[in-house]
Amino acid sequence: MAANNSDPIQEELGGGGGAGVKHEAEEQEQGEGEGAASSSAAQATATTMLPRSSSRPQLDLSGAAIHGTLEDRNPTILLPNQSDDISHLALDIGGSLIKLVYFSRHAELSTEDKRKISTKRRLGMFNGGRRSYPILGGRLHFVKFETGKLNECLDFISSKQLHRGGVDSPSWRSDAQPDDIVIKATGGGAYKYADLFKERLGVSLEKEDEMDCLVSGANFLLKAIRHEAFTHMDGHKEYVQIDQNDLFPFLLVNVGSGVSIIKVDGHGKFQRVSGTNVGGGTYWGLGRLMTKCKSFDELLELSQRGDNSTMDMLVGDIYGGLDYSKIGLSASTIASSFGKTISENKELSDYRPEDISLSLLRMISYNIGQISYLNALRYGLKRIFFGGFFIRGHAYTMDTISFAVHFWSKGEAKAMFLRHEGFLGALGAFMSYEKHGLDDLSVHHLVERFPMGAPYVGGKIHGPPLGDLNEKARASSHHDCYYFQILQISWMEKFVQKGTQIIAPVPMGVPATTGMGGFERPTSKGDILRSDASAALNVGVLHLVPTLDVFPLLEDPKTYEPNTIDLDLDEYKYWFKILSDHLPDLVDKAVASEGGTEDAKRRGDAFAHAFSAHLARLMEEPAAYGKFGLANLLELREECLREFQFVDAYVSIKQRENEASLAVLPDLLMELDSMNEEARLLALIEGVLAANIFDWGSRACVELYHKGTIIEIYRMSRKKMQRPWRASIPSLDILNIDDFDMFKKRMLTDRKDQPYKRALVFVDNSGADVVLGMLPLARELLRHGTEVVLVANSLPALNDITANELPGIIAEASKHCGILRKAAEAGGLIVDAMAGIQDDLKGEPVSVPLMVVENGCGSPCIDFRQVSSELAAAAKDADLLILEGMGRALHTNLNARFKCDALKLAMVKNQRLAEKLFHGNIYDCICKFEPVP
Numbered sequence: 001m002a003a004n005n006s007d008p009i010q011e012e013l014g015g016g017g018g019a020g021v022k023h024e025a026e027e028q029e030q031g032e033g034e035g036a037a038s039s040s041a042a043q044a045t046a047t048t049m050l051p052r053s054s055s056r057p058q059l060d061l062s063g064a065a066i067h068g069t070l071e072d073r074n075p076t077i078l079l080p081n082q083s084d085d086i087s088h089l090a091l092d093i094g095g096s097l098i099k100l101v102y103f104s105r106h107a108e109l110s111t112e113d114k115r116k117i118s119t120k121r122r123l124g125m126f127n128g129g130r131r132s133y134p135i136l137g138g139r140l141h142f143v144k145f146e147t148g149k150l151n152e153c154l155d156f157i158s159s160k161q162l163h164r165g166g167v168d169s170p171s172w173r174s175d176a177q178p179d180d181i182v183i184k185a186t187g188g189g190a191y192k193y194a195d196l197f198k199e200r201l202g203v204s205l206e207k208e209d210e211m212d213c214l215v216s217g218a219n220f221l222l223k224a225i226r227h228e229a230f231t232h233m234d235g236h237k238e239y240v241q242i243d244q245n246d247l248f249p250f251l252l253v254n255v256g257s258g259v260s261i262i263k264v265d266g267h268g269k270f271q272r273v274s275g276t277n278v279g280g281g282t283y284w285g286l287g288r289l290m291t292k293c294k295s296f297d298e299l300l301e302l303s304q305r306g307d308n309s310t311m312d313m314l315v316g317d318i319y320g321g322l323d324y325s326k327i328g329l330s331a332s333t334i335a336s337s338f339g340k341t342i343s344e345n346k347e348l349s350d351y352r353p354e355d356i357s358l359s360l361l362r363m364i365s366y367n368i369g370q371i372s373y374l375n376a377l378r379y380g381l382k383r384i385f386f387g388g389f390f391i392r393g394h395a396y397t398m399d400t401i402s403f404a405v406h407f408w409s410k411g412e413a414k415a416m417f418l419r420h421e422g423f424l425g426a427l428g429a430f431m432s433y434e435k436h437g438l439d440d441l442s443v444h445h446l447v448e449r450f451p452m453g454a455p456y457v458g459g460k461i462h463g464p465p466l467g468d469l470n471e472k473a474r475a476s477s478h479h480d481c482y483y484f485q486i487l488q489i490s491w492m493e494k495f496v497q498k499g500t501q502i503i504a505p506v507p508m509g510v511p512a513t514t515g516m517g518g519f520e521r522p523t524s525k526g527d528i529l530r531s532d533a534s535a536a537l538n539v540g541v542l543h544l545v546p547t548l549d550v551f552p553l554l555e556d557p558k559t560y561e562p563n564t565i566d567l568d569l570d571e572y573k574y575w576f577k578i579l580s581d582h583l584p585d586l587v588d589k590a591v592a593s594e595g596g597t598e599d600a601k602r603r604g605d606a607f608a609h610a611f612s613a614h615l616a617r618l619m620e621e622p623a624a625y626g627k628f629g630l631a632n633l634l635e636l637r638e639e640c641l642r643e644f645q646f647v648d649a650y651v652s653i654k655q656r657e658n659e660a661s662l663a664v665l666p667d668l669l670m671e672l673d674s675m676n677e678e679a680r681l682l683a684l685i686e687g688v689l690a691a692n693i694f695d696w697g698s699r700a701c702v703e704l705y706h707k708g709t710i711i712e713i714y715r716m717s718r719k720k721m722q723r724p725w726r727a728s729i730p731s732l733d734i735l736n737i738d739d740f741d742m743f744k745k746r747m748l749t750d751r752k753d754q755p756y757k758r759a760l761v762f763v764d765n766s767g768a769d770v771v772l773g774m775l776p777l778a779r780e781l782l783r784h785g786t787e788v789v790l791v792a793n794s795l796p797a798l799n800d801i802t803a804n805e806l807p808g809i810i811a812e813a814s815k816h817c818g819i820l821r822k823a824a825e826a827g828g829l830i831v832d833a834m835a836g837i838q839d840d841l842k843g844e845p846v847s848v849p850l851m852v853v854e855n856g857c858g859s860p861c862i863d864f865r866q867v868s869s870e871l872a873a874a875a876k877d878a879d880l881l882i883l884e885g886m887g888r889a890l891h892t893n894l895n896a897r898f899k900c901d902a903l904k905l906a907m908v909k910n911q912r913l914a915e916k917l918f919h920g921n922i923y924d925c926i927c928k929f930e931p932v933p
C-alpha cells in the first residue's frame with residue numbers, strides 16, 4: 001500500500017536498475033484491490049528528471065552547505081561531510097508486516113541564492129547558533145510489506161540502496177563498506193531475520209526495543225503532525241487538536257498481530273501495563289481459515305457486506321426477542337460472539353463468509369476496546385490512542401472500538417486513532433538514531449504531501465478530447481461608451497492593444513488532445529472497503545523543512561486557522577466541480593508549457609488522473625488527508641502538477657503578461673504622478689483591485705480570457721470602480737469590506753508624519769496585477785519613506801509571480817522610474833543597473849530599500865503557520881502587511897488577525913464565494929483595513 005507514498009521522483013532518481021524492482025514492491029503493496037499498475041503512466045513519471053521536486057522549497061537546506069555561508073539563521077542544512085550523522089532507513093519487522101520508514105534528501109541548488117543571501121544580510125538574519133548539528137531536510141517515506149514476503153522488502157531496499165543512504169545521494173557513504181553499515185530495527189524480526197539482512201544486504205541490524213519505539217513514534221507523531229489523531233464515532237471522523245502541554249499521561253494501545261497496552265507518562269517514560277493475544281493476527285488468522293480469503297483486505301472487505309446476527313447470539317435470542325433492560329442490554333446487544341453457531345446443526349460452509357468476517361471483526365475490536373477501557377480505568381486515564389495495522393483506517397473497526405470505550409466508560413474516556421497507525425514502531429526506530437535532529441522539528445517544519453505515484457494512475461485515458469483553444473471566440477471589439485481622460489486613454493489603450501497578446505491562444509506544441517475531467521474510481525458508499533492503495537493516501541510523505549517558521553506577526557498562532565470557509569461535504573462538492581471543470585484548461589496550459597511533446601501529454605494525462613483521483617478520494621472522505629480546507633485543495637493541485645514534473649504551467653502566459661504590462665507602466669506612473677495624493681491613493685488601490693482580475697485560476701476569469709473580454713472588464717473597472725466595494729450591513733452581520741477611508745486617514749491624515757517603517761507586501765498574480773497594481777502601490781509606500789518587502793511565492797502556482805521572477809520585473813520597471821530604481825538599488829535587487837541611463841536623482845538622499853523575499857509556499861493561498869524563515873525574519877520590523885488576491889486574502893486569512901496593521905485587497909472571482917462571504921456578486925472587491933489598536 002504505501003507504495004503510493006514512495007516518491008516517483010525519488011524512484012526515477014533511483015535509475016534503471018531500481019525501477020523494475022520498485023514496481024514489484026509497489027504492486028505487492030498496493031494490495032489486491034486496486035489492480036496492477038500500468039506501465040504507461042509509470043513511464044510518464046520515469047522518463048524525465050526534475051531537479052526540483054517538492055513544493056515547499058528546500059532551497060535553503062542545501063544553500064548553506066553549498067555556499068558555506070554563515071548568514072543563515074538556522075544552520076540546518078545537510079552537510080555532506082557529516083552525513084554519517086544522518087540515517088536513512090529504519091525497520092519494524094513484525095509478526096505480520098514489515099514497516100519501513102526511510103528518508104530521502106535532494107540536493108537542490110537555488111539560482112536565487114545570491115539574492116537571498118544579500119536580502120538576508122539586509123534583513124539582519126544571522127546565524128543564531130541554535131544548533132550545533134544539522135537537522136534533516138528532505139522527506140520521510142512510509143512503506144510496508146508483508147513479513148511473509150521479506151524478499152520483496154529486501155529487493156526494495158536494495159533497489160533504492162536505502163541501506164547505503166539512498167541512490168539519490170551518491171556521495172553518501174560511498175566509501176562505507178556494507179559491513180560498516182548498521183540499520184536500526186525493531187520488532188521481533190530484527191532478531192529473527194538479522195542473519196538474512198547480513199547475508200542479503202551485508203548490513204547489521206541494531207535492535208531497538210519495540211515498546212520504546214512505539215512510544216517515541218507516537219510521541220513524535222502527536223507532536224509533529226497537525227492532523228494526526230482523530231476520533232471515529234458512528235462513522236464520523238473528527239481530528240483532535242493535541243495540546244502539547246496537556247498530552248500526558250495517555251494509554252497507547254498498539255494493535256498489531258498481538259496487542260500491547262502501554263501507559264505513557266512522558267517522553268521515554270512509559271510502562272507496558274497489559275496486552276492481549278487476541279489481536280490483528282487473530283482476526284486475520286481465524287478469518288483466513290474460516291473464509292478462505294486470500295488477503296487481509298479481502299477479509300475486511302467481506303465484513304462490510306456481513307450480517308453478524310446470523311453468527312452471534314444476541315440478547316434477544318436468549319430473551320425471546322426482549323431487551324434485558326434491568327442491566328441495560330437491548331435485544332440487539334451481542335450476548336455471545338459466534339454463540340448462535342452452537343445451537344444449529346450447521347457446518348462452517350453453511351455460513352456466509354461475509355457474516356463470519358463481520359462477527360470476527362466485531363468480536364476482536366470490541367474486546368480490544370473493552371480491555372483498553374479497563375486499563376484506562378485502572379490508571380485513571382481518559383485518553384486512549386490506538387495504533388497498529390489492524391485498525392487499517394477501517395470505519396467499522398474504529399467505530400466498534402470507540403463504542404466499547406464510550407459505552408463502558410460512560411463517555412468518560414475517549415478513543416483516538418492515529419493516521420500513521422502502523423508506523424509507530426518504525427518511526428520510533430528511526431528516531432533512535434542519534435543526532436539527526438528530527439526531534440528538534442516541530443509541526444511547522446513538516447509538510448505532508450500526498451503524492452500519487454505513477455503506478456496508481458495507470459491505465460487508459462478516458463474522457464473526451466478537449467476542444468482546440470483556437471476555436472474559441474476572438475476578442476470582441478465592441479466599443480465602450482466611457483469617456484477617458486487623455487492620459488488614461490494613452491496607457492490603457494496601449495495596454496488594450498497589448499492585451500490582444502495577452503488573450504491570444506497559448507501556443508501549443510501540437511493540437512491539444514490531453515485532459516480528462518472524469519475519474520475512474522467509483523466513489524465508495526461506505527460499504528466498499530477502500531483498497532489498500534487508496535487507503536495508503538491517508539499517510540503522505542513527510543517533507544522535513546527546517547527552514548519553515550511560524551509567521552511572527554500572527555496575533556495568536558494557536559487559534560489561527562488559515563481557511564476562511566470550512567469544507568463540509570456540500571462545500572466540497574461545489575469545489576470538486578469547479579476544480580474538475582478547470583482541469584482540462586489547466587492540463588492544456590501545463591502540456592503547452594512543456595512544449596506539447598508526447599511525453600508532456602502523457603504526463604498531462606497522468607496528472608489529470610492523479611488529481612481527479614485525489615478529488616474522488618476526498619469526495620469519498622473529505623477528512624482523509626487530515627483536516628482539509630480549500631487552501632489545501634488548491635495546493636494539492638500544484639503539488640500534483642509538480643509530481644508530474646510540470647515545473648511552471650503558466651510560464652509563457654506570465655511572461656507575455658509581464659511584458660505587456662511593463663510596456664505601459666511608465667505611462668501609468670505618469671498619470672498617477674499627475675494626481676494629488678488623495679486621488680492617487682484611491683487610484684492605486686482601485687488599480688490593485690481591478691488588476692486582480694488577471695487570474696488564471698478562476699473558472700470565470702478563464703472564460704473571460706477565452707472570450708477575449710477580460711481586458712474590457714479590466715478597463716471598465718479601472719475606470720469606474722464601484723464604491724463602496726462591499727457595504728457593511730450590520731443587521732446581516734456582514735463584514736465591512738470597504739475600509740479605504742480608514743486606510744487613507746491613516747496614511748494621509750492621522751499619522752502622516754509617522755509613515756510605516758516597513759511594509760510586507762504580499763503579491764499575487766503576474767502581469768497587470770503585480771506590474772500595474774502592486775508595484776505602483778509599493779512605489780507609493782517607498783515615497784512615503786516606508787521600506788517595502790515584496791513577498792512572493794517560492795514556487796509557481798497558477799499565474800502567481802514568484803520570488804525568482806520579481807527582481808527581473810523590478811529591474812525592468814526601474815528603468816523608467818527613479819523611485820523604484822533607488823529603492824531597488826538600496827535593497828540590493830539591482831546593481832548599477834542604470835549605467836548609461838540619465839541619473840535624474842543624483843544628489844538625492846538614499847532611498848529606503850525595496851526588497852524581495854520568498855514566502856515559502858508553492859500555492860495560491862498562504863498558511864501563516866508555515867512560512868520561509870526569510871519571511872519570518874523580514875516580519876520582525878514590519879508594521880504593515882498588505883495581502884492581495886483571492887487566495888491569500890479571501891480563501892485564506894480573511895479572518896486572520898495580525899500584530900500589526902493589515903490591509904487585505906482582493907477581487908472576488910467566484911460567484912458562490914461572493915455570496916457566501918458577504919451576500920455579494922462576482923467581481924466585487926474588498927478593501928479591508930485592520931489597524932491594531
Ligand SMILES: Nc1ncnc2c1ncn2[C@@H]1O[C@H](COP(=O)(O)OP(=O)(O)O)[C@@H](O)[C@H]1O
Nearest residue numbers: 094095096097256257280281284296388389390
Ligand atoms: N495487508 C495486510 N496484510 C496482513 N495484515 C494486515 C494487512 N493490513 C492490515 N493487517 C492487519 O495488521 C496486523 C499487523 O499489524 P502491525 O501493526 O503491522 O503488527 P505487527 O508488527 O505484529 O506485524 C495484521 O495481523 C492484520 O490484522
Ligand SMILES: CC(C)(COP(=O)(O)O)[C@@H](O)C(=O)NCCC(=O)O
Nearest residue numbers: 695697698699860885886887888910
Ligand atoms: C486560485 C485562486 C484563489 C487564485 O486567485 P488570486 O489569489 O490570484 O486572486 C482563484 O482563482 C480561485 O479561487 N479559483 C477557483 C474558483 C473558481 O474557479 O471560481
Ligand SMILES: [Mn+2]
Nearest residue numbers: 764765800860
Ligand atoms: Mn493568484
